[in-house]
Amino acid sequence: MPIAAGAVGSMSPICADVLQVTALIVALALVYRPFGDYMAAVFASPKHLRVERWIYKAIGADPDAQMRWTAYLRGVLAFSAVSVLFLYLLQRVQNHLPGSLGFSAVSPAQAFNTAMSFVTNTNWQSYSGETTMGHVVQTGGLAVQNFVSAAVGIAVAIALVRGFARSRTGDLGNFWADLVRCVVRILLPGSFIAAIVLVACGAIQDFGTWHHLTTLAGDQQAMPVGGVASQEAIKEFGTNGGGYFNANSAHPFENPNAFTNFFEIFLILVIPFSLTRTFGTMVGSVKQGYAILAAMGIIWLIFVIFMSWSEFAHPGAALHAAGGAMEGKEQRFGVGSSSLFATSTTLTSTGAVNSFHSSFSAFGGGIALLGIMLGEIAPGGTGSGLYGMLIMAIIAVFIAGLMVGHTPEYLDKKIGSREIKFAASYILITPALVLIFTAIAMALPTPIHSAANPGPHGFSEVLYAYTSAANNNGSAFAGLNANTDWFNTTIGICMALGRFLPMVFVLALAGSLAEQQPVPATAGTLRTEKPLFAGLLVGTVLIVTALTFFPALALGPLAEGLS
Amino acid sequence: MNNSVRNTARLTWAALRALLVLTVVTGVIYPLAVWAVAQTAFHNQANGDQVTVNGKVVGSSLLGQNFNLPLRKGQTTPAPDPKWFQPRPSVAGSGGYDPTASGASNLGPTNPKLAQTIEQRRAQVAVFNGVSLSAVPVDAVTASGSGLDPDISPQYAQIQVDRVAKARHLPVAEVDKLVQEHTNGREFGILGEPTVNVLKLNIALQKLAG
Known part of the structure; x- marks a missing residue:
């Protein structure tokens, strides 16, 4: 919706940015209650829709059969394993598929990497969409995983919430019912509306073949095609992030203007934030949800402020020479809208980019990296953000319990040694993967040759890659040539372990909590619905992350920023 | 042993059927529905505003x-x-x-x-x-x-x-x-x-x- 330049006066970019962030918060706040409650109703409803019954029949599953945590986990793993295999094979036979646009079969290492990537909700891409993937693989393979991997994440989060809400039972619900309901009642209708909005604003939805034309100045140019709008919608709404094209959401066909950019950021954040309301409703105290929301929101806002500040200040020799941090950024977005997108995509597990993080200021790039290192919890990915933050809440409650010498409780459940072991194992997995794989890659002679930049920035590229993979983010310091057998394989392994090992502990924890008797709150119980606890939670998240990653950050972005 | 193999096979078969049916819903019906609306109501935009x-x-x-x-x-x-x-x-x-x-x-x-x-x-x-x-x-x-x-x-x-x-x-x-x-x-x-x-x-x- 173009507005004449005179009408906007000379508002400064920073002023416009503040207003944009405010508008985004208002938009998210408006849908928080209705959408969060709707999602709670979806998972609590005893009724099945007709189309769902039809799907259950096709699956051969009884949606009303309750599952213990082991059965729930088996469902998650079986479904994901089959998905990896299916997506791998689809890419390997691409040359035989209709609508392949003449692209050949994807190589084994890259097909493995991509299959892992999309099934784990990471959407790391070592390929370039416009020259690798045809219509069928994009729409029938990759986009399908955008839906179901998001739904798997939400299902596991809901199982954990049931663990808190239920007592003296091992039952966590039915995986197939949670999966199907999430797709049919939440992701599909939301994506359909979003896709129509995007296409109305200029995102393409064209299943033909590339258009070849002569430009105004007489050059030849090829114009891409694809089911972009439909994929872009679920890519953001399901916090997936895999671009239809190499340029991802910087590509004008994926993100045509500053309004679609705002809308896409909204889509990225709406499920993760609103799930805290779902959580509060399901455990019978919306205030508990507000405390989690507050912790997520505070961290998000702090990161937005630091990122925007660093990008507007544009430190760094090259950025200084240019007079602004516009390398890798689009004119229609500018610095403010790019910083907001970058923060939101790295603090959720999305990894879509509307600007290229590698060319951000050193601190700006470092903030993106640190955002992922928090473990994707502010507000995090669809489902994974909520269960990740609830794990941190358990750690926070435990620390508070140690301080006052009181057996910790959370939501009327005792946090005993069993629960703490599961939570502690959870938070150790991704840092271990990131640091070990980065160390090995740096110790070997060849992997560093993939880096595009010299010095600390080259190290940051490798660190960013494994951080992004283990935390299932998917964004990159994209100078790194990740399409080598080494990176395709190790990053693929990293994504799988970083997704499914934590899920094992989350579901084990859920099972353990569901079996407990509720303990009545006493005078010594920490009031986890109060602002004090939200503050404690923010502190716990920042301290745990800082302690783990400070040395690595010091070698990369900090060294570059201070040099 | 035999039982667990049979259970795993049954579970895998269910997972495969779930994936296939969800592929039809989200990978065929959904993008074509968006395409139909887009090409009818927003023909220009859907084709890249040529x-x-x-x-x-x-x-x-x-x-x-x-x-x-x-x-x-x-x-x-x-x-x-x-x-x-x-x-x-x-x-x-x-x-x-x-x-x-x-x-x-x-x-x-x-x-x-x-x-x-x-x-x-x-x-x-x-x-x-x-x-x-x-x-x-x-x-x-x-x-x-x-x-x-x-x-x-x-x-x-x-x-x-x-x-x-x-x-x-x-x-x-x-x-x-x-x-x-x-x-x-x-x-x-x-x-x-x-x-x-x-x-x-x-x-x-x-x-x-x-």
Whole structure:
């Protein structure tokens, strides 16, 4: 919706940015209650829709059969394993598929990497969409995983919430019912509306073949095609992030203007934030949800402020020479809208980019990296953000319990040694993967040759890659040539372990909590619905992350920023 | 043992059927439904907002393109054509603005190579347009994220007016007016940054020149 330049006066970019962030918060706040409650109703409803019954029949599953945590986990793993295999094979036979646009079969290492990537909700891409993937693989393979991997994440989060809400039972619900309901009642209708909005604003939805034309100045140019709008919608709404094209959401066909950019950021954040309301409703105290929301929101806002500040200040020799941090950024977005997108995509597990993080200021790039290192919890990915933050809440409650010498409780459940072991194992997995794989890659002679930049920035590229993979983010310091057998394989392994090992502990924890008797709150119980606890939670998240990653950050972005 | 193998097989079979049925729903029905609505209600947008001149498609208003002189003998990179408004630098493909290779430079903020490239671009843009080095805005010396950025800043358009008017023997005021007409403010006054769409501006310019 173009507005004449005179009408906007000379508002400064920073002023416009503040207003944009405010508008985004208002938009998210408006849908928080209705959408969060709707999602709670979806998972609590005893009724099945007709189309769902039809799907259950096709699956051969009884949606009303309750599952213990082991059965729930088996469902998650079986479904994901089959998905990896299916997506791998689809890419390997691409040359035989209709609508392949003449692209050949994807190589084994890259097909493995991509299959892992999309099934784990990471959407790391070592390929370039416009020259690798045809219509069928994009729409029938990759986009399908955008839906179901998001739904798997939400299902596991809901199982954990049931663990808190239920007592003296091992039952966590039915995986197939949670999966199907999430797709049919939440992701599909939301994506359909979003896709129509995007296409109305200029995102393409064209299943033909590339258009070849002569430009105004007489050059030849090829114009891409694809089911972009439909994929872009679920890519953001399901916090997936895999671009239809190499340029991802910087590509004008994926993100045509500053309004679609705002809308896409909204889509990225709406499920993760609103799930805290779902959580509060399901455990019978919306205030508990507000405390989690507050912790997520505070961290998000702090990161937005630091990122925007660093990008507007544009430190760094090259950025200084240019007079602004516009390398890798689009004119229609500018610095403010790019910083907001970058923060939101790295603090959720999305990894879509509307600007290229590698060319951000050193601190700006470092903030993106640190955002992922928090473990994707502010507000995090669809489902994974909520269960990740609830794990941190358990750690926070435990620390508070140690301080006052009181057996910790959370939501009327005792946090005993069993629960703490599961939570502690959870938070150790991704840092271990990131640091070990980065160390090995740096110790070997060849992997560093993939880096595009010299010095600390080259190290940051490798660190960013494994951080992004283990935390299932998917964004990159994209100078790194990740399409080598080494990176395709190790990053693929990293994504799988970083997704499914934590899920094992989350579901084990859920099972353990569901079996407990509720303990009545006493005078010594920490009031986890109060602002004090939200503050404690923010502190716990920042301290745990800082302690783990400070040395690595010091070698990369900090060294570059201070040099 | 036998039992657990049978259970695993049954579970895998259920998982496969679940994946296949969800593939039909989200991978076939959903994108085709969006396609049907898009092609009916938003035909132009759904096909990339193709722009035509004299009945021939000359590009998409969303994708930037080069406005260079033909490559001369001995040249490796073509020179920009002074008769057109020039887009931002692009690293998509070897010649820039190649939609088969969208993407950014990914050069880091302290990379000497990037600093050097930016200085070169600044000098080139300043000489080409006959303006001072400090008058060259940031978008004129930085490569965009997509490499297909269709827009430039109003400032970058402004410093090109005199040069274009001279090359086309048009009054400066008329070219300047054209730039004003093609300047878009922030969306809803607060989103993004002001833009000038280079292709649309150049089409209007061509019409003006007749």
